[in-house]
Amino acid sequence: MEKMIYAIVSVTRDTEKLNAFLSGIKGIAGADLYAVCFNEISAVVSDKERATLIADKSSAIEYAEVIELMAAHFTLLPMRFGSVMESSDLISKMLERNYIEIQNNIQKVENKCEFGLKVFCDAEKLHEELRRKSEETANATPRASLEIRNSVYVDYVNKKLKEHKLEELLLNYVDSVIAGISGYVDRLQAVNKFKKMTTALNIIDAVFLLEKDKKDALIHAVGELQNQHASLSFILTGPWPPYNFVDFIVK
Amino acid sequence: MHDNVIDRSKDITILELLDRVLNKGVILTGDIVISVADIDLIYVGVKLMLSSVETMERLKSGQAIVDMKIR
CATH class of the missing domain: 3.30.70 (Alpha-Beta Plaits)
Known part of the structure; x- marks a missing residue:
């Protein structure tokens, strides 16, 4: 059977x-x-x-x-x-x-268990904040003296440059949040895996493998991270069996 | 804890659980595996659930949820 x-x-x-x-x-x-x-x-x-x-x-x-x-x-x-x-x-x-x-x-x-951490953002607010920062930076930068005005081509290039800049700022922001999370979980000797921007709202999807007795320290760390990033939502789940940390395919 | 936080927490737990059991873990491959039908269909359901969790997140942010399963 x-x-x-x-x-x-x-x-x-x-x-x-x-x-x-x-x-x-x-x-x-x-x-x-x-x-x-x-x-x-x-x-x-x-x-x-x-x-x-x-x-x-x-x-x-x-x-x-x-x-x-x-x-x-x-x-x-x-x-x-x-x-x-x-x-x-x-x-x-x-x-x-x-x-x-x-x-x-x-x-x-x-003797280890897995935890999942999802970080959500309010995409509209975050994009708006980054757009404002991007524009502030652009305004502070001196314009090229040979700038051609009223050109469709220039408008198009400027629009693309702005989009690119915004994307770059968003990724830098996500990287800075990941660096903050890593700072805490590294102290717990946790193995970690991060995925960035799984959707527009879910900016970080992380899993950690750590010793079972470090659970409370991880909960405390996530609480501190939440306090540092009031505009984000940190969702910690676990403890899970180590689904994300078995790296082999049975033949 | 507020009711909608409890509901949201329950949805997230089920989503995380299904994501792991359907998409992670040790994989059997080749001739030795006999697959169970319709697993892809369950996974589509999981993706839909993620959308609903995200919608809830849009409504409320800035609050850490620690969802520890009772052992």
Whole structure:
């Protein structure tokens, strides 16, 4: 029977603990969970009958909940929703084939958890503020003596230059906010990944991997960052299993 | 905490959760994977949800939200 895989767990000394834990929780649609092992690594799976699995939002949430429950007790590598293999035997062979990479990734995330930070801006206000700054800078710069007035071409070039300048100012501003965030999270020895300008409003989308006991320090840091940037909204979520910090593709 | 902050926080948590479980994590590739249908469709739903979160952000800014899941 096909198996839905939820996560890969390292259980050097905790095999009994894992089995006891899995007997106390259920998978998607109430399916029983169990471990398929190779040496000290195990894949947590449930039997999947094609007819019973509907790939909808609630199934994805149930799947994520199983991973979260396990992450509170074990170091694990979360699988992406929809990871299904034909049999326990094939899963065991997959663990064997990818043993070294699995171990390397487990070491990387041991006793750590992930947090997400989204920074939103009021795009109109921010653009207006930057436009004003840009115009102030332009006015302070002496104009070229050979400037040709009333030319369509010059108007077009000036418009493009203004747009370019505005974009540059926006990116510089976002970089300065990222530098501020990095200053705080580096002190917590967190691994971080930043994405800029994912949408016009979401100017920063960051994820951090840090030791579980540094959670309160991170919350405090985000509070301070919010105080420094009153026109932005900082949204911190977590702790999450380390979804964004598993860097390998299972073969 | 104000009601709309709680609602917004709940939406963001679900969005973040779905984004991770559908788009991140260890990936199985090749012949060994049997895919589940309609996952792309769920992801379209997630993108729509992001739009609604952004709309809420447009209405209110300057407030940090720390959304810690209860363990």
